[in-house]
Amino acid sequence: MELTVKKENGTLTIALSGRLDTSTAPQAEKAMEDNLAGVTQLVFDLDGLSYTSSAGLRVFLKAQKHMNRQGSLVLRHVCPEIMEVFEVTGFTEILNIE
């Protein structure tokens, strides 16, 4: 998994590509939590992310819970396979997917 973090003017953008699974999810979670202070908008750019498991879902759920308190969360460039996972698990109902 590759991970890029960009933070400017209260907007934190985390770009993920590759596979978000049990072994890589902790990285993504740490990158998010380390940079969350003062963020009002969190963007997950999933361009190039081809796979996520429940470990990835956990990261997104955690992110949503944080941003419910301090701003908003947006997921971008979600591929159909991952979209299907979100749909199956009802995550489409709670996540803002553009």
Next chain:
Amino acid sequence: MSVKKRKTHLMRQVAGLFLVGIVMTGIFTFIMMYLDTNRSVKSQAETHAKEISNEVALAIREYPACKWLLQYWYDHTKTLEIEYDVTFTEADDAERPLQTKQKSSLFSERHPNIQLRYATEAQLKDLPPEDQKLYAEIAYSWLITRVNQIKRTYSTSFLFCVATDETFGTQVFLFSAADEGAKRGTKYEEVYPLGHTVDVDQSQKEAMCSAFENSSHSSELADAGKYMDFYAYFDTIGDGHHVLIGLTYDLQSDIMAQARRGTIFSVAHQFVLSVLCLGVMVFLVLLPLKKVQKSIRHYMQNKDSAEVIKHLSKLKSRNEIGQLSEDTIEMVKEIDNYLGEIQLIAAEKERIGTELSIASQIQEGSVPTVFPAYPDRAEFDIYASMTTAKEVGGDFYDFYLIDDDHLALVMADVSGKGIPAALFMMVTKILISDRALMGGTPGEILTFVNDRLCENNDADMFVTVWMGILEISTGKIIAANAGHDDPAICRKGGRFEIEKSRHGMVVGAMSGMKYRDYDFCLAPGDKLFLYTDGVPEATDANNQMLTLDGMLQALNLSPAGTPDEILNTVRARVDAFAGDAPQFDDMTMLCLEMKEANESVQTLKVEASTDNLAAVTDFVDAFLEAHGCPMKAQMQIDLCVEEVFVNIANYAYSNGGDAEIRLHAKDGEVTLTFLDTGTPYDPLAKADPDITLSAEDRQIGGLGIFLVKKNMDAVSYRRENGKNILTMKKRIHSEGGTLK
């Protein structure tokens, strides 16, 4: 040293021996001295006694009226008033006892004409009775004093004069000499006074009789127990009584004293000699020996030969101990040499060991050892193993694809073992594989290889080879057997049996041999087992062989298993059979299974840890790709594999354990089975999470299994033989589609 010997000292042992010798000598000397002195003392005493009795007889005869006196004493034993044992010397008359002195003055006054000393019997007879008594008392006193002197001079035990009748039955003591201060009395061993009468025993009687009969001066000894009596006949007095002079010797104590003296002298002599001897031994033997011993001990501890040589060179003695010390020096030098040699040998051995270990690695690397060998080939599964008795062996197996549809199989056993066999094995293996890639049947290949090997085979080695070429698409095998064991074949659902084949000559023995091909077919589900004679000829502790039947039994323990399982079963059976008995032959096995065209099984067993997730995913992906699984389905399956495996890794074990993943593909459907031996847990029993809740109320737990259920066509759980078994099925091709 397991048995600890009690330490003794040479010194003590020798001293002990000497002591025993001294005691023995003492006893022997005493006995000999006793026997010897017994004789000599007796004869001495006899001579001695004659002289004394003569002297006593002379002393008596000095009185002219001695016969009259003896008779008078004998007749008047009761009435005489005698003063015994007066000490005085003739020279000093003043010291004569007053009583006797008074008597003699009185007598001289009354009879001035009679000289006391020289009174004759006639003169005395005319005297009045009281003067006769007076004279007898005076003479007795004088005579006793004289006899006492004689006794003192000659030191006899007793010296006496007795009167006896003609029968010699009793003795009446006339006088008896006494030492100064000796007690006079009538008890045994006291000095008897005048007139004391004793009975005599037989020997005394005989002695007295003999003394009387032989002559007036003859003598005899009478053995009377402790004392020896001597008698000399003196005279016969008036009324027929014989007067004898007697002496008594305490021979026994004399003899004992002499023997004791002699023994003490001899023992003392021996003792001094022994001490001298021991001293010499200490200086000449013990001290040098100790030096040698100390040096040897020092060498044993420190292996310092220079020190030993320095020490022992100081020992200058030229005797055996000197020789011993020289020999020890030589021995120490030789041990040093040997130690040096042993170090060299050890180093050399280590080098050879290292080389052998590398050679072993090269040999192992020369045959395919990575399994599954052809994970992308669903048509067959192959597994092989090789166990060498030494570091390197002469067995080998080999298999390789000649082209897409032809798989070459080789099983061979070189005569002999160790490095020569290993070298020959490498040559054979390379020749066969090179020639096989040029095309041709096994018969042609072996014919070629045989000729090449025979060209320069000075070592007269040979190799038995079974070689087959499998046409994968049809299952037909063309094979040739050069003196090798016949392979075993298991038809689908059946049991392993030996497939007899036409045997040719071993390869490398004789050039110009032609090897003939034979062929047979393997149908899907059939298995072929190749081996070397190390398997049936494995021996147990009693030198009993496993035999071909034993090997078949082992094969048929689980004929339906995968090639990997079958080889492991056989190996476990052989190991159990052989026990601790050393194996002398290499053991090589190969098993080939023809897969049923549309069925494929693969198994992976890994430690249940999230670190192994990538390995599991790769294993599953490779399988799915080999079966042409579409990307989307593969991603869904990957997701399920991760969820299930991570679950096992995180929750099944508290102290770690394994997870096994079995993949099975048949008729376009993939079955994934996860097995673990952890805590019993049915993931399907949990209710599905509510996916309509808001983000704040959502729980992440249960989502993984929920995803598995959603992505798979069927999921089931069962607990069996202590294992959690989760089975998932997913169709990856439409019904009736092929895998490829």
